């Protein structure tokens with residue numbers, strides 16, 4: 001992760017640098033038009049058009065460190081500086097030699113240049129550095145260059161320096177610092193020597209990240225302004241102006257143009273494993289997401305199935321509950337329900353039962369065997385169902401009708417007197433008379449009535465009702481008897 005962060009940091013620094021450079025290029029010295037070429041206040045000057053951050057010509061305008069210093073000199077000397085545009089440093093030097101330029105604002109002093117220029121005091125210093133591919137060892141200085149091919153911009157002070165002090169070094173002259181650096185990056189030269197500030201700027205602008213600073217390159221640059229011999233009278237004014245430049249001004253210019261940033265090459269040996277690991281992790285996440293998605297679909301289907309099974313189970317349970325308490329043929333309560341509810345002998349008769357005035361009616365279909373015999377058992381079943389309907393519709397809502405077994409039924413009435421139970425039996429008899437049974441079969445019933453006595457067990461009451469039924473049968477059927 002630190003590697004990724006440093007890559008991002010370097011990208012950020014490059015962007016900042018580009019912004020600064022662009023911003024800076026807008027900071028140009030405004031050159032006043034030449035009104036009177038003989039005027040003492042107008043100084044024509046030439047620059048290196050391609051030597052950022054020291055100086056350059058961008059869109060026909062002078063920019064860079066020397067541009068800012070000339071702006072200060074304009075303020076402190078009253079001189080007006082007018083740029084004579086050139087396309088190369090060599091051309092600028094030629095124009096200076098010819099007197100068509102009177103000043104150049106930033107350069108090193110050399111014996112050759114002394115022949116046609118006078119130099120101001122030093123106002124800017126910068127070390128020179130050796131630049132090589134990262135694969136090269138650290139060279140420390142010119143002593144360790146050996147057989148390597150050294151690129152130097154032509155007409156730069158360093159050419160004279162190398163020729164004088166290291167004549168055995170193999171050199172190749174380039175048109176500019178930019179071209180020299182590109183030759184090293186391309187492998188056409190092994191080492192380049194140039195000013196640290198401008199080297200750094202070019203490496204960043206061109207993205208030459210395969211290069212590194214491999215050592216110091218000779219004496220540091222001591223940069224001055226140069227005026228042609230014919231204009232030597234300008235020199236005191238210029239030195240006086242330079243002397244007025246405050247430390248704060250120097251630092252401001254230095255900060256504005258000096259942004260040395262060591263550009264780290266992307267370490268692909270680390271980036272590739274990191275990307276591979278990241279890719280693997282993303283693939284794993286993808287696989288996991290797909291698997292979970294499939295599992296969820298499967299789970300959802302299972303849940304639906306489970307819900308359906310649960311519904312079926314609830315239905316079955318409900319059916320079972322119903323069957324446990326009801327007669328499957330007539331759907332009336334069955335004998336088990338009746339016993340559990342009314343005839344549980346373990347329960348003593350309660351006060352509640354007595355207060356409720358419970359009446360029991362046992363009902364038995366007359367001559368049902370003959371119906372079965374004559375019309376068949378299936379019709380017999382249908383008759384049982386129809387009798388059950390008649391009983392159910394004849395009772396009040398709170399009365400309970402149950403099939404006791406065979407062709408026998410029981411009705412449990414609450415809050416009844418004997419007369420009410422007898423009326424109920426009569427009502428049922430009337431209903432049966434008018435009811436249209438299958439095959440126009442005539443159906444009658446006999447009834448045994450008993451009211452629950454005070455303190456009497458329900459069981460005993462039931463036996464009395466049964467005895468009353470027997471009596472009704474004995475008395476000719478189709479009638480009720482009370483016990």
Ligand SMILES: Nc1nc2c(ncn2[C@@H]2O[C@H](COP(=O)(O)OP(=O)(O)OP(=O)(O)O)[C@@H](O)[C@H]2O)c(=O)[nH]1
Pocket residue numbers: 364365366367368369370372376377378379380381384405406407473477
């Ligand atoms: N179809 C049908 N017949 C049943 C069912 N349960 C009992 N039976 C019949 O009911 C008849 C009862 O006959 P019996 O006990 O002799 O009584 P009965 O013929 O009704 O005569 P009485 O009660 O004396 O009037 C028998 O033939 C049983 O087979 C049933 O669920 N369906």
